[in-house]
Each structure stands twice: as C-alpha cells, then as structure tokens.
Amino acid sequence: MGEAAEALLRVDSLDFAFRDRRVLNGVALEVAEGEIVALLGPNGSGKSTLMRAICGRLQPDSGSISINGRNPHTDRRARALIGLVPQQIALYPHLSVAENVRAFARLSGTPAADVANCSARAVELCDLAEVAARRAGELSGGWQRRANIACAVAHSPRLLVLDEPTVGIDPPARREIESLLGRLAGQGIGILLTSHDLGQLERLAHRVAFMIDGRVAVSGAPDTLITEYFDQRRECSLVVDRPPSDEQAGKLALAGLGVGDDGGKLHWSGLVDEQVRDTQLEHLLGDLGLSEWRVRRPGLDSLWRHLYGQAPSADIA
Amino acid sequence: MILTVAQVMWLALWRDRGSLILAFLLPPLMFFVFAEVFSGTGENELEMRVVILDSVESPVTGRLRAEMIALDGLVVSDQTALDVQALEAQVRSGRHDAAVWIRAEPDGDLDAEAAIVVVGDASRALATSVVVGRLQAMLQSSFPEFGIARAATLVDALAGPYSDDQRQALDEVLDGLARDQAGLGGAGAMNDVRDDASDNNQGAAGGLIERRLLAGPDRGDDGISYYAGAVAILFLLFSAMQGAISLIDERTSGIVDRLVAGPGGYTTVVLGKGLFLTGQGLAQAGVIFAFAWWFYDIDWPGHFGAWLVTALLAAAVSAWLGLLLASLCRSRQQAQTASAFVVLILSAIGGSMMPRFLMPGWLRELGWFTPNAWVIESWQGIFWRGDGVPELATGWVVLAAIFLTAMGLTLWRAAGLTRIK
Numbered sequence: 057m058g059e060a061a062e063a064l065l066r067v068d069s070l071d072f073a074f075r076d077r078r079v080l081n082g083v084a085l086e087v088a089e090g091e092i093v094a095l096l097g098p099n100g101s102g103k104s105t106l107m108r109a110i111c112g113r114l115q116p117d118s119g120s121i122s123i124n125g126r127n128p129h130t131d132r133r134a135r136a137l138i139g140l141v142p143q144q145i146a147l148y149p150h151l152s153v154a155e156n157v158r159a160f161a162r163l164s165g166t167p168a169a170d171v172a173n174c175s176a177r178a179v180e181l182c183d184l185a186e187v188a189a190r191r192a193g194e195l196s197g198g199w200q201r202r203a204n205i206a207c208a209v210a211h212s213p214r215l216l217v218l219d220e221p222t223v224g225i226d227p228p229a230r231r232e233i234e235s236l237l238g239r240l241a242g243q244g245i246g247i248l249l250t251s252h253d254l255g256q257l258e259r260l261a262h263r264v265a266f267m268i269d270g271r272v273a274v275s276g277a278p279d280t281l282i283t284e285y286f287d288q289r290r291e292c293s294l295v296v297d298r299p300p301s302d303e304q305a306g307k308l309a310l311a312g313l314g315v316g317d318d319g320g321k322l323h324w325s326g327l328v329d330e331q332v333r334d335t336q337l338e339h340l341l342g343d344l345g346l347s348e349w350r351v352r353r354p355g356l357d358s359l360w361r362h363l364y365g366q367a368p369s370a371d372i373a
Numbered sequence: 374m375i376l377t378v379a380q381v382m383w384l385a386l387w388r389d390r391g392s393l394i395l396a397f398l399l400p401p402l403m404f405f406v407f408a409e410v411f412s413g414t415g416e417n418e419l420e421m422r423v424v425i426l427d428s429v430e431s432p433v434t435g436r437l438r439a440e441m442i443a444l445d446g447l448v449v450s451d452q453t454a455l456d457v458q459a460l461e462a463q464v465r466s467g468r469h470d471a472a473v474w475i476r477a478e479p480d481g482d483l484d485a486e487a488a489i490v491v492v493g494d495a496s497r498a499l500a501t502s503v504v505v506g507r508l509q510a511m512l513q514s515s516f517p518e519f520g521i522a523r524a525a526t527l528v529d530a531l532a533g534p535y536s537d538d539q540r541q542a543l544d545e546v547l548d549g550l551a552r553d554q555a556g557l558g559g560a561g562a563m564n565d566v567r568d569d570a571s572d573n574n575q576g577a578a579g580g581l582i583e584r585r586l587l588a589g590p591d592r593g594d595d596g597i598s599y600y601a602g603a604v605a606i607l608f609l610l611f612s613a614m615q616g617a618i619s620l621i622d623e624r625t626s627g628i629v630d631r632l633v634a635g636p637g638g639y640t641t642v643v644l645g646k647g648l649f650l651t652g653q654g655l656a657q658a659g660v661i662f663a664f665a666w667w668f669y670d671i672d673w674p675g676h677f678g679a680w681l682v683t684a685l686l687a688a689a690v691s692a693w694l695g696l697l698l699a700s701l702c703r704s705r706q707q708a709q710t711a712s713a714f715v716v717l718i719l720s721a722i723g724g725s726m727m728p729r730f731l732m733p734g735w736l737r738e739l740g741w742f743t744p745n746a747w748v749i750e751s752w753q754g755i756f757w758r759g760d761g762v763p764e765l766a767t768g769w770v771v772l773a774a775i776f777l778t779a780m781g782l783t784l785w786r787a788a789g790l791t792r793i794k
Contacts, residue, residue: 142627
C-alpha cells in the first residue's frame with residue numbers, strides 16, 4: 057500500500073520555527089488514498105505542529121504541503137478535503153448525534169441540498185443509527201468517540217486527520233474505532249493519526265512515521281520496520297524466585313538481558329537473538345528458579361524504546 | 374477539618390483573580406456609583422442643567438438671571454433660547470433637565486400670570502421639581518421684596534385698603550429691600566408656586582413660579598418608555614454575554630479546531646454567533662416593548678420602524694461586545710466574571726439602573742461612553758419626544774460605530790486565536 061497509490065497528502069521539506077526553537081526540520085511525509093499512516097513521537101517531537109500545518113492552521117517557514125495538489129493554508133478547497141477529529145470530544149452536547157453530524161457537514165462546506173444524504177451516510181458508516189436521536193452529551197465515551205469521527209467524515213473528506221482517537225475509552229470501544237477506521241480507509245479515505253496505543257497501530261496502520269527532532273526519522277510498515285530493526289531477535293522477559301549468582305547474571309547480560317526496574321535482580325528483560333536464546337539461554341533457565349518466562353516478537357513499543365531510549369508510557373500520559 | 378475547607382476556599386478565591394475582583398472590587402465600585410448618585414440628591418448637590426429665556430430683559434430680571442447662574446446645583450447653559458418653542462425643544466431633546474422662562478417682572482399683582490415658568494419634561498418630573506425648589510429658595514433669600522409685596526397685596530385685598538401713609542411706608546420698605554438685596558441677599562417668605570402639568574399648559578392666575586411639564590406624544594407613557602429601554606439594554610447585554618461564552622466552550626472542546634480546519638474557517642463561526650445573538654437580542658427587546666405596548670399603552674406599532682432600527686443596533690452592539698469579551702477571555706469562569714463586571718458597570722453608569730439626570734455631571738458625561746445611554750436616549754426620543762430620523766441619527770451612528778468596532782476587534786482577535794503564524 058502507499059507506494060503504488062498516488063499520494064493524497066504530500067509534505068515536503070517542511071520547516072517551522074517557533075521563536076528560536078526549530079519545531080519542524082525538513083519533514084517529509086506522504087499519505088495515499090486508503091492508507092492509514094500513524095505519526096509517532098514523544099511530546100515536543102513536532103507531531104501536533106505538523107498536524108496543524110497540514111490542516112492549514114500554520115504557515116510553514118519553508119517547504120510545501122499539498123492535498124490533492126492544493127495548499128491547505130491558502131486554498132479553502134484543500135481544507136474542504138480534510139476531516140479533523142480532535143483529541144477532545146468536539147461535539148455540541150445539547151444537540152443529538154444526527155444534529156451534530158448535520159451541523160458539521162454544513163460547517164465543513166457541504167452544499168445544503170446534500171447535507172441530509174451526507175449526514176445519513178456518515179451516521180450509517182460509523183454505526184451510529186441506534187444513538188442518532190440521542191443528545192451527544194448523554195452518550196458513553198465510546199459512542200462519543202464514534203460520533204466525533206462521524207462529524208469529521210460527514211462532508212466526505214478525502215483525508216482524515218485524527219488526534220488520539222481512542223484516548224480514554226475501554227478496549228471493546230477501541231476495537232470498534234479500529235474497525236471503523238479500517239472501513240473508512242477501505243472507502244479510499246487517507247488517514248493520518250496519532251495514538252498512544254501502539255498495539256492498535258501495529259494492527260491498524262499501513263505505515264508508521266516516527267518523529268525525532270522535528271523530522272520523520274523512521275518510516276515504514278510496522279512489520280517491515282520491526283523486522284528491519286530487530287531481525288531475528290525476540291523480546292524476552294523473565295522473573296526469577298531468587299537473585300541469580302554473579303556467574304548467571306553475567307551470562308544473562310551476555311545474552312542481551314538487563315535487570316528490570318525493581319532493582320532486586322529478580323526481573324530481567326531485553327532483546328535476545330533467537331539463536332542465542334536457543335543455544336545459551338535455554339540451558340541457563342533451568343538453574344534460575346523461574347517463576348515467569350515470556351518470549352514475544354518485538355513490536356512498535358520495542359521500536360519506540362529503541363529510538364527514544366524510554367518506554368512509551370513514560371512519555372504519554 | 375472545617376478550617377481546612379475554609380482555607381481551601383480562601384486559596385481558591387485568592388488565586389482566582391476574577392472572583393476576587395467580583396467579590397472585592399465590583400461592590401465598592403457599584404457602591405461608589407450609587408453613592409455619587411444618591412448622596413447628590415439632597416440639598417443643592419444634585420446638578421440640574423437649565424437653559425434660561427429672559428423675555429423682559431430689565432434690570433430686575435437681569436438680577437434674577439445673575440442669581441440663577443450663581444446658584445449651586447444649577448448648571449445654566451451658555452445657550453440662550455430665542456423663544457419659548459426653542460426652549461421647549463431643548464428640554465424635549467434631553468439636552469437640558471429644565472428650562473426657566475422669565476416672562477414678566479415679578480410684582481405684587483396676584484391676578485397676573487406667574488412671572489417665572491419652569492418648563493420640564495414629564496418623564497423627568499423630579500428634575501423640574503428640584504429646579505423649582507432651587508428657584509424658590511433663591512427668591513426667598515435674594516428677592517424677599519417680591520414675597521412681601523405679594524403678601525401686602527393679599528392683606529390689602531382681604532383687610533385693606535391701606536392708608537396713603539401705610540402705602541408710602543410699604544413702598545419705602547420694598548424699595549429699600551430691593552436696593553439691599555441687589556448687593557447683599559436676605560430673607561423672606563415665598564411659597565408661591567403654581568403647578569401646571571395639564572395637557573394644554575395654560576397657566577392659572579396666582580404664583581410667581583409656574584411649573585409646566587411637557588408631555589410626550591404618548592400621553593400615557595409616564596416614563597414607561599424610559600424603563601422599557603433601560604431594562605431591555607441591560608438584559609440584552611447580559612444575555613449576549615452569556616451566549617457569547619459558548620465561544621470559549623468551543624475553543625476548549627476542540628470544536629474550533631475542527632471548524633478552523635474546514636473551508637469556512639473560524640470567521641464564519643464567529644459571524645454566525647454574532648447573527649444569532651443579534652437575533653436573540655432583537656427578540657428580547659421585542660418582548661419587552663410588546664409588554665409595554667400591551668400593558669402600558671406605549672405606541673409601539675406607531676413607531677415600529679424607528680424602534681426596529683434602534684433595537685437592531687442595540688442587539689448588534691450587545692452581541693458583539695459579548696463576543697469581544699469572550700474572545701479576550703481564556704476560560705468560561707473568567708468570561709462570566711468579566712461579563713458580570715462589565716454589564717453591571719455599563720448599566721449603572723449608562724442609566725439602566727437609575728435615570729442619568731440624577732447623576733452628578735461628570736458621571737452623566739461618562740455615561741455617553743456606554744451603549745446603554747445611547748440606546749435609552751434613542752428609545753426615549755422615539756416614544757417620548759417623537760423624534761424623527763434627523764434627531765435620532767447621532768445615536769444610531771454612535772451605536773453603529775460601537776457595533777462595527779466591537780465586531781472588527783472580535784474578528785481580529787478570533788483570527789489571532791486560531792492561527793499560530
């Protein structure tokens with residue numbers, strides 16, 4: 057996906073400085089029709105600024121942004137192609153879901169004659185029919201999140217920009233949103249999103265773009281990146297009943313495991329080559345008095361730790 | 374534990390500047406305004422603006438004019454009306470609280486028309502009474518001979534006639550008093566006021582001072598149009614400020630982010646809110662004047678066109694002042710505090726809480742910087758004085774200027790809020 061399709065959103069060599077601080081530093085990014093691209097990075101890495109620039113709210117110092125060949129900062133028609141889903145529940149709480157969708161469809165430039173049809177389609181697409189007549193303020197978090205998305209797609213945008221679309225909702229509701237975004241992409245809508253749920257992004261995103269110091273430093277399909285960075289290594293984690301001897305600790309370290317945060321030498325984890333695990337670690341495990349032993353394929357969280365030197369949860373509240 | 378809760382409340386108040394201002398700055402400010410008004414209503418502290426017409430222009434009436442000009446609490450305009458119609462027009466227009474027409478030299482003739490006519494507006498009858506009271510006091514102290522002459526005439530009619538010697542002695546006393554008072558002032562008895570608020574304003578025989586109240590075109594009004602206007606603009610401002618706060622809710626809820634990304638941009642949103650709040654204000658003013666029409670016989674249908682222009686401007690001014698305030702505030706709480714502050718102060722100074730003629734001069738002048746004063750004056754002009762477009766034009770232009778300035782500033786501020794660079 058992506059390479060063959062024509063780019064719907066194209067960001068090229070984008071620079072932006074706020075006062076003396078360089079926030080965007082030569083950002084390059086593309087999103088194709090029907091493609092889901094996740095923008096990742098710790099606070100201050102430039103994600104929000106980039107999203108604002110894409111939505112036309114910020115004039116970059118240099119570089120270019122185009123949506124279907126138009127500049128969103130200067131061209132209303134380009135902005136009409138964007139549907140923005142803010143992190144907050146951006147709905148009128150006293151209006152019903154259907155009224156909200158209609159209002160935002162109209163405010164987003166849908167011709168009056170098409171509002172009813174477009175709104176009905178958005179409600180259906182987002183599976184909101186059963187709550188369409190209820191006031192938005194009375195709905196649960198999951199329904200509100202879906203209504204939030206419905207309002208953004210009511211005017212049939214080509215590019216959907218979502219800022220943390222699943223924050224604060226329970227796992228079943230997250231899966232609903234995940235499924236919804238998949239359906240929207242299936243309809244040819246290009247999706248650019250940020251999320252703290254790296255597991256979800258791994259399943260959902262066609263590509264992820266890690267931002268470091270105001271630029272997209274690493275980009276690609278999650279599987280490809282994980283393979284590229286970790287190859288045959290696996291994420292291993294073990295918990296032992298008693299602290300290992302110095303000799304055992306030395307062998308664990310040699311295999312690539314480090315002491316966990318508990319400080320008691322009871323928890324060890326790290327990326328271990330499959331061959332090393334099979335040849336060296338398995339023999340050692342029997343002598344350690346294991347209470348837990350986990351092996352898993354590295355994920356985006358592993359890549360995050362590798363790139364930023366910290367766990368994702370340490371950065372994202 | 375009770376003290377801890379109290380301490381938490383105190384810290385919350387101390388750190389919330391808005392609440393602090395509302396709690397400790399607004400009350401003394403409101404007190405100051407009311408104190409300035411009501412402490413000035415006693416004795417000679419209430420300032421009344423009057424214009425004088427001297428139809429006699431004799432040395433005696435010249436002295437009368439000089440004494441009036443020197444009176445405390447009477448601000449005599451430099452303007453001199455050319456005739457009675459002009460005099461009345463000045464009062465009707467609201468430029469003066471009352472007018473003094475010296476139509477004859479005061480003398481002892483009990484059958485003659487009152488020498489001094491105080492012309493006032495029936496909607497500001499209190500102002501007329503104050504002026505009459507001041508003139509009475511001035512005549513008592515500075516022109517005792519007038520009172521004595523009238524008393525002597527009365528005694529002559531009831532118990533007389535005087536002998537030639539008595540008549541000569543009386544004339545000498547009166548001449549002496551007149552000479553003395555020309556330079557000194559003195560004391561006497563003068564409570565000879567004829568009240569005439571009848572429709573035709575025809576004076577009856579008798580007193581030295583006649584009070585003539587000018588009725589508006591709506592005879593049954595009796596100040597209702599004033600209070601309808603005063604209440605309308607007060608609540609228009611309150612409602613608009615509350616409605617405009619949704620601007621802040623939308624900013625914090627992310628709705629603005631969503632809309633700014635759209636093709637219409639934030640300007641469309643702000644203009645839409647302005648349109649709604651203007652419509653809401655128009656409807657509110659309509660409800661108030663419909664009540665005044667239904668229950669108090671204000672001729673609303675008869676002045677509907679001019680009323681509509683003023684109501685539209687009043688609603689637009691309220692709407693855009695509210696939106697400007699909301700665009701300047703960071704939070705709902707801050708906006709609520711600021712709006713309460715602004716509306717109460719504007720309404721107190723602008724005449725929504727008490728008639729402006731009761732205020733000291735400087736406060737009256739300050740009132741012209743509020744939309745309340747212009748709106749109230751415009752509606753009073755329409756319903757009370759029967760003003761036409763030429764008389765109303767100034768007020769309308771001022772209100773339009775306030776509306777356009779507030780709208781321009783709001784849109785400029787909104788653009789700044791939604792665009793980082």
